[in-house]
Amino acid sequence: MNLDITPYQSDWRDEWDEFVLKESVNGTVFHTRNFLSYHPDDRFEDTSIIVCDGDTIACVVPACKDDHGSFSHAGSSYGGPVVHPDYYRVKRLSKIVDSILDHYDDGFEMRVAPSIFGRRLNDPIVYMVGRTHRVVRELSVYKDLRVNDLLESFRSSRTRTTVRSAFEEGFVAEPTNDVSDYQAFYEILEDNLAYHGVTPTHTLEELIDLKDRLDSRQTLVVGRDAEGHLVSGTWLVKASDTAWHNFYIAKDYDQGGHEATPCVLYRSMTLAKETGSHYLNFGICTEDGGKTMNIGLFDFKESLGGETINRYKLLLDE
CATH class of the missing domain: 3.40.630 (Aminopeptidase)
Incomplete structure (x- = not known):
C-alpha cells in the first residue's frame, strides 16, 4: 500500500x-x-x-x-x-x-x-x-426504527395515549418544504433557545440555504393543532442511508400542548422508516463537553423508546 x-x-x-x-x-x-x-x-x-x-x-x-x-x-x-x-x-x-x-x-x-x-x-x-489523543465521550440518544409498531415501542403508556388522542382530535404532524413554514418554525425555535440564553446554530438564511442544497436529504416536520396553527416542529437531515439526524426540536409553549412534541417526533420516526433508514438520532443529552447529563432530556427521549450511544471527540492533551 x-x-x-x-x-x-x-x-x-x-x-x-x-x-x-x-x-x-x-x-x-x-x-x-x-x-x-x-x-x-x-x-x-x-x-x-x-x-x-x-x-x-x-x-x-x-x-x-x-x-x-x-x-x-x-x-x-x-x-x-x-x-x-x-x-x-x-x-x-x-x-x-x-x-x-x-x-x-x-x-x-x-x-x-x-x-x-x-x-x-x-x-x-x-x-x-x-x-x-484524549477520548471525550458525549452520550446521545437514538431511536431504532426496526420495530413492527413505532408507537407501541414507546416506553411511556401515557405518551402513547397522548399521541393517539391528539391525532384523533385533529392534530396534524406532517413534513413540509414550504419556506413560510421554515420561517414560522425558526421564530418558535429562537424563542425556545432564548429562554436558555442561546441562539440557533444556523441563521434563518443558512437554514433556508441548507433546505435548498440538501433537497430531499432534509425536511421540516411540523405539528399543527386542530385549528391549523403551527405549534411545533423539528428539522431533520438524512445523514446517511442508515440514519436521519434530528437537528432542532421546538414548540410554541403558548399554543402547543403536551402532545405537540411527541406527535412531531413520532411522525419523524415514521418518515425516516419509510425511506428505509434504520435509525433516527435524537442528538446528545450531555452538557459541558460531556461532563454532565441532562437527566430530564434523557428521560423524555428514552420514554419514546430511545437507546443511548456514545459520540466521541478525540482531542489533544490540554
Missing part, C-alpha cells in the same frame, strides 16, 4: 461527495463539500485532505484550521476520516490513521459520528486515534 496525501482542491468537489455518500463505509452528508460549502468562504481555512493508494481514493478527511492545528470539522456535526470499504481493515486502516496524524504533524482533532450512521462501527478509528 503506497499512500499519497493531497490537500483538497475545489475541482474535486463532485468526486469527493460521490466517494463520501456512495463508496465509503462511514461517510455522512455532514462530510460532503455540498454541506460544508454553506459556510461563507472566509469562515474557515480549509485543511482537508484526500488519501490515495495509487489511483484509488482510500480516505478523505474534511478539516479546517483551528488553534491546535486542524479540526475535523468545526463547521459540521461530525468529521473524521471517511474510508473506502477495502481499507476499513485494521492493518490498512492503522496505516491510514498514522499517515493522517503525521500529515497534520499530530496537530489534529476530530468529532466522529455515532456508529449508527455508518455501515461499520467507528471503534477502530476511536481506538487508533485514542492512542495519542
Whole structure:
C-alpha cells in the first residue's frame, strides 16, 4: 500500500461527495463539500485532505484550521476520516490513521459520528486515534426504527395515549418544504433557545440555504393543532442511508400542548422508516463537553423508546 496525501482542491468537489455518500463505509452528508460549502468562504481555512493508494481514493478527511492545528470539522456535526470499504481493515486502516496524524504533524482533532450512521462501527478509528489523543465521550440518544409498531415501542403508556388522542382530535404532524413554514418554525425555535440564553446554530438564511442544497436529504416536520396553527416542529437531515439526524426540536409553549412534541417526533420516526433508514438520532443529552447529563432530556427521549450511544471527540492533551 503506497499512500499519497493531497490537500483538497475545489475541482474535486463532485468526486469527493460521490466517494463520501456512495463508496465509503462511514461517510455522512455532514462530510460532503455540498454541506460544508454553506459556510461563507472566509469562515474557515480549509485543511482537508484526500488519501490515495495509487489511483484509488482510500480516505478523505474534511478539516479546517483551528488553534491546535486542524479540526475535523468545526463547521459540521461530525468529521473524521471517511474510508473506502477495502481499507476499513485494521492493518490498512492503522496505516491510514498514522499517515493522517503525521500529515497534520499530530496537530489534529476530530468529532466522529455515532456508529449508527455508518455501515461499520467507528471503534477502530476511536481506538487508533485514542492512542495519542484524549477520548471525550458525549452520550446521545437514538431511536431504532426496526420495530413492527413505532408507537407501541414507546416506553411511556401515557405518551402513547397522548399521541393517539391528539391525532384523533385533529392534530396534524406532517413534513413540509414550504419556506413560510421554515420561517414560522425558526421564530418558535429562537424563542425556545432564548429562554436558555442561546441562539440557533444556523441563521434563518443558512437554514433556508441548507433546505435548498440538501433537497430531499432534509425536511421540516411540523405539528399543527386542530385549528391549523403551527405549534411545533423539528428539522431533520438524512445523514446517511442508515440514519436521519434530528437537528432542532421546538414548540410554541403558548399554543402547543403536551402532545405537540411527541406527535412531531413520532411522525419523524415514521418518515425516516419509510425511506428505509434504520435509525433516527435524537442528538446528545450531555452538557459541558460531556461532563454532565441532562437527566430530564434523557428521560423524555428514552420514554419514546430511545437507546443511548456514545459520540466521541478525540482531542489533544490540554
